[in-house]
Amino acid sequence: MQYTFEQGPIRPPNEAYSLLxxxxxxxxxxxxxxxxxxxxxxxxxRSVGEVKEDIRAVKEISQEVKAISWNVGLAGEINASVVQTIFDRPDLYNEAFLRVVLWLYGGGNNxxxxxxxxxxxxxxDLTEIITFLKETFPDVQRxxxxxxxxxxxTIELQKLKALQKAGLSRVHIGLESGYDRLLAFMKKGVTARLHIEAGKKIKASGLGLSEYVILGLGGKGMWKPHAIETAKVLNQIDPHFIRVRTLKVLQDMPLYGKVKAHEFVLSSDDEIIREEGLLIDELQGIKSYFASDHILNLLEEVEGQLPGDKPKMKGIIDRYLTLPEEQRLNYRLGRRAGLYRKLDDLNNPMLFQRVQDHLERIQATSQQKVEEAIADLMERYI
Ligand code: SF4
Known part of the structure; x- marks a missing residue:
């Protein structure tokens, strides 16, 4: 029998190896x-019963995966060769099976x-689901x-505490911005005050808290208050994690119409990095971990524990902003092409030349084409 379970479309970047x-x-x-x-x-x-059925299906599949491991003499260990065995037989194993084997290969903890x-x-209901999940997979840690x-x-603190006690570890919240005018413009449906109250409540319950911020969300018109007011909100919450990702507007987003109508003007990459620097400057008196774990971020290496790593993070931003223009362009293209992960990659002569050759080929057509190429490359990631 082919067991299966339902999947939604997205997860946070740091949950790449988690079971969904x-x-x-x-x-x-x-x-x-x-x-x-x-x-x-x-x-x-979804009903509690339906979700429990999915959890049971994952259990059945994980037992089959372990049986395969025993059959090939690996005593239940899920290593690359077990993954390969399963991936090599799409006729035998469905999509759900592949997801579970990858989860187990990644440790099966999250x-x-x-x-x-x-x-x-x-x-x-959610507490019941989490309790069942923990009973079914006692080794799950997060x-x-x-x-x-x-x-x-709208949820009572006691209810959040019950979720934490049942095994919920962390809540990811899309803060996006702490600037009320921008939140209203983007139709986020919340205010800065509400974000603060919700964030503080989650922390008071004992749950972990990740707050997501969108770099570039203010565009050219609101970038400064976006950075300053977002930092003020985060300073009041002091979440365990601040996670940034960079705005990318696609045609099927309502914001695309506003861009076309010139109601919203996109910030350039360099302006977004300046905005990120201001945001970090304004984060004061908190101990959050600042994570830049989204592929759309130009400077993935701007990451660290506040307040101690602030100078290091600001140093990376300053280093980028003081690069000669031609090198910044090379870095932007190389990063968006997936060739660079950090500024030091510019020091790799072969990599640099590869990007430079590509850059010069596009520049020979027109400078505008370079920006279009970079924008197109970014679309691959969402
Ligand atoms: S519409 Fe807004 S609240 Fe809903 S998933 Fe998208 S960002 Fe989150």
Whole structure:
């Protein structure tokens, strides 16, 4: 019998090796101008029974994977050769099987609950699901979920504490910005005050908290208050993690229409890095880990523990901004092409020349084509 279980479309970048269990479908808000993930889809709750069935299916599959490991003499260990054995037989193993083997190969320790706002499910039901998940997979160490600040705001602290006690480890919140005018412009449906109250409540419950910020969300018109007000909100929450990702506008996002109508002017890469520097400058008195783990970020290496790593992070930003223009262009193209991960990669002569040759070929057509090529490359990542 081919067991299977349902999957939603996205997960946070740091949950790449986590098992994804879909608890609700889509997003109950679904109006943010910069988001296209669930557009055209309706939000719905899944029943506790349905989600438990999925968890049972994962259990069955994981037992079959372990049996394969025993059959090839690996005593239950899930290594690259077990993964290969399964990937080599798409006629025998379905998509769900592949997901589970990769999860086990990655350690089988972490689970991410999908989709966009699982706390909309009654917390009693969610607690029951998490408890069942822990009973079924006692070795699971981290269970995380997305949630909206607006929803967290309506939930009693005791209920959040019960979720934490049941085994929920961390909540990922899309803060995006702490600037009210921008939050309203982007139709985020929350205010800075609400973000602060929700963030503080999650921390008070004992749950871990990741706050996501979108670099470039203010565009040329609001970049400065976006950075300053976002830092003010984060300074009041002091989340465990601040995670940044960079805005990329695609045609199927409502924001695209605003860009075309000149109601929103996109910041350049260099302006976004300047904005990131200001954001980091303004983060004061907190101990968050600043993570830059999204592929769309130009400077992935701007990462570290606040407050101690602040000079290091600012140093990377200053280093980039003081590079000669031609090198910045080379870095931007190389990064978007997936060839560079850090500024030191510019010192690799072969890599640098490879990017430079490509750059010069595009420049021979027109300078404008370079920006178009960089923009096109970024689209591959979302
Ligand atoms: S709340 Fe999150 S998932 Fe929903 S529309 Fe906004 S960004 Fe997208």
């Amino acid at each position: 269990i879909r608890v609700t479908r889509n997003c109950p808000w679904n109006r943010c101008a910069f988001c296209r993930t669930y557009k055209g889809e309706r939000f719905s709750l 689970v991410f609950l999908q989709d966009g706002d699982n706390l909309r499910m009654g917390t009693d 269970i995380t979920t997305y949630a909206r600040s607006k929803t967290v705001h």
